[in-house]
Amino acid sequence: MMQITSRKFRDVKIENFNLTSEFNIAIEQAEKKYRLLINRKYNKHRKKLFSDVVNFIKTDKIGIGDLCYMPSPTADINIFISQKEYTSKDFYTKLEILDSAITPNYLLWFLDQKPVKEYILCYGVGAIFTYIPKEVFYKIEIALPKRNKNPKINEIILHANDSVFRILLDQYYQQYLDNFKKGNFMTSAILAGAIAETFLHNYLLEVGLSEQLLNQKTLGAIIGLAEAYLVDREILDFPLVHFKDVQKLRNSAVHPALAKGKIEREEEFESKDFDCFNNIIKYFGL
Template sequence: MPLSAFVGSIRSNETIPSGTLVVMASGDRRLRLKVLDHDTPHKGFSQPLPLNEFAVAHKVTAHYLLWYLSQELVAGYLVQNATGAVFLRVPRKLLLEIPVPLPTRVRKISSAIEYSPVKTNNEFSRLIAELNNDYLLNVKNARFRTALILAGATCEVILYQLLIEQGVKPSLLKDDRGLGFNKLLDYVRVLRLDAAPGFPMSQLVELQRHRNHAVHASLLVNKPQTLSLSDLECFNPIVKYFGL
């Protein structure tokens, strides 16, 4: 039977009850499937799957749905068809059409509360992987100036893609001849993307400052600065947040 046979809907600004399975876009190239452990406001960024009476009558639970949607073939299908590269979203119509067997056909159900497959088979992920590999190579060889430049380039690519996925017209960014790290951060502030829990705004600003010292001629000539591994520490929370 399709998933739609087992779930209802919750409108934006309503409360998602504890124990509900939610398909979430977390901003780290992952599609997060989670059974909530507390009541949560529905802000419209996730897809709650509240069970209906039919599901209850047939012993379909949130943990069962999590277990089933986490199976390799099913999870792979969801990730493959998810839109976006930073914030993954599965079209609701596609999600609700996923065929789900009744639990009487399954021997054992995992008690896990979260599963988060990552999307890697796209051009964005390949570019990020290439930049990150070059970054790590330069860190290993203590070429910290080059590493900072690569870290900055990585962040610019991520922010560029993030803005597009949040509704900024690609042509607006493409035609902006003054677009750089600083202006990308300005866009993030204007759209209040930095209000998301855990968003590493202060670390991005710090990295941009260090990157400027590594790349701008006026700073290189007039304010020479020795760069070290400690100048790269601000990149670690960025890596963790965006799942590099």
């Protein structure tokens, strides 16, 4: 008998939610483990939604004792109680706790439990840094402590290698390589465009652009936003030109009129056409 997995519509609406079967099966398994934890271990605890007890705040200053959410260059996510002050023209993210029953240490301890971490990381995305939409955290139920509980934990790390999205991205790249080796350059061009769009979309999230601004944007529009972002910043090695070349390559494969014109001119896709994509992979890594 075929196994059927269903997803709630509110889950599908989450930014970057993926509808492929591999992703949804992994989500289903992680969610079951998380629900077992909540319903068994904490069945006699009062529970509140994360969104009711914690708020994400963008700020250019972090003070001692603030609870911070910060991606690291190793592609992990650090959530920690700050031991020093930070100031930057770029925005930091901190977690403001709204319920006095929960302390920063307790929140870290709760999120550090394996079923909770694995469920959250199912939605992790990121080309350089891992990024998890705040809507994912807002889905989590927090079990309130029965008595004053303040465990001595000051930091947790969400490891990016647990991210299902990263596994899927590797699968897409493997499909690209398989098609490229077989000379299926038209299919390779389409996959290269999809991967490049994912890289650039996540890069802009990581540097602070809002999800709403990026929502429903295609590769061309995202390239435009990236170009605007880079105007006043000395990031001289960013492969913006290569992104534009990949867009042209993808369009020539996916748009019937362009593909027809290419055939009429007896132009063929060649391996050298993918040098632009290779430069993007070299810059971001995969």
